[in-house]
Amino acid sequence: MSKPCDKLKLEFESKSVNESFARAAVGAFAARLDPSLEELNDIKTSVSEAVTNCIVHAYPNGIGPIYITVKISGNILDIRIKDCGRGIENVEQAREPMFTTGGEERSGMGFTVMESFCDGLKVKSKPGVGTTVTLTKRIKSRR
Amino acid sequence: MEYKIDERTITLMISGELDHHTLRDTSRELGQIIDIYLPKKLIFDMRAVRFMDSSGIALIIKAIRRMTELSGEVVLRNVPPSPMKIFAMAGISRYVTVEEGGKAV
Ligand SMILES: Nc1ncnc2c1ncn2[C@@H]1O[C@H](COP(=O)(O)OP(=O)(O)OP(=O)(O)O)[C@@H](O)[C@H]1O
Numbered sequence A: 001m002s003k004p005c006d007k008l009k010l011e012f013e014s015k016s017v018n019e020s021f022a023r024a025a026v027g028a029f030a031a032r033l034d035p036s037l038e039e040l041n042d043i044k045t046s047v048s049e050a051v052t053n054c055i056v057h058a059y060p061n062g063i064g065p066i067y068i069t070v071k072i073s074g075n076i077l078d079i080r081i082k083d084c085g086r087g088i089e090n091v092e093q094a095r096e097p098m099f100t101t102g103g104e105e106r107s108g109m110g111f112t113v114m115e116s117f118c119d120g121l122k123v124k125s126k127p128g129v130g131t132t133v134t135l136t137k138r139i140k141s142r143r
Numbered sequence B: 001m002e003y004k005i006d007e008r009t010i011t012l013m014i015s016g017e018l019d020h021h022t023l024r025d026t027s028r029e030l031g032q033i034i035d036i037y038l039p040k041k042l043i044f045d046m047r048a049v050r051f052m053d054s055s056g057i058a059l060i061i062k063a064i065r066r067m068t069e070l071s072g073e074v075v076l077r078n079v080p081p082s083p084m085k086i087f088a089m090a091g092i093s094r095y096v097t098v099e100e101g102g103k104a105v
């Protein structure tokens, strides 16, 4: 049997009402790899963090596009979440636990959650141009 | 938000999906409930939470801040496994009591 290989592309506006839609859509697509409940939740939570960051930080004063691409190759899920927003000056600092520019409403744990819930996290950003976050999740075979 | 009052103890029944979108209303309601009743003990019963991301940490931290001002305490009760993973990551049990079925864990 050939390994599953498939792709999903989404584009939506940076409105907070879309957060639940985005993680549900990626979760539904990932379901074909037969993830455990915990793996599925790890995926949904990480997507929620990345999408929320686009809404809160990338477009702080307005609405802009968010692009999600999910690729499945074998048992590996590759999730790319991209915005064309403000960008991050210092990615290394932004990834540190508790670092936030969001004030009291945020805890600065988003990147830390993504990093520990996934097998890989890449952040590429350019101030004034935008940010691309790539999450890699390996789904363990339960057979 | 549903809640129960017993003397100066308030039990909040948190339910559904806790993310940045739903946090705004939940956080405002939380502030109002604390301001009205000035509780000594604030219990978050989380058994009905179906999803939570790091927004949940911000909510609990807000509660801890307000309850510290009132010299009160915060308790997390019946936290499902996935939200617990997030709370554990943030080291939340250093600041609150985590209970399961009424017992501290
Ligand atoms: N897409 C983005 N565009 C611009 N800045 C970003 C983006 N994502 C993250 N950042 C910056 O990185 C910081 C850290 O992000 P992280 O998700 O770890 O924490 P947070 O969003 O501040 O808080 P939390 O996720 O706990 O609510 C943010 O405060 C913000 O300054």
Ligand SMILES: [Mg+2]
Pocket: A049, A052, A053, A109, A110, A111
């Ligand atoms: Mg964040």
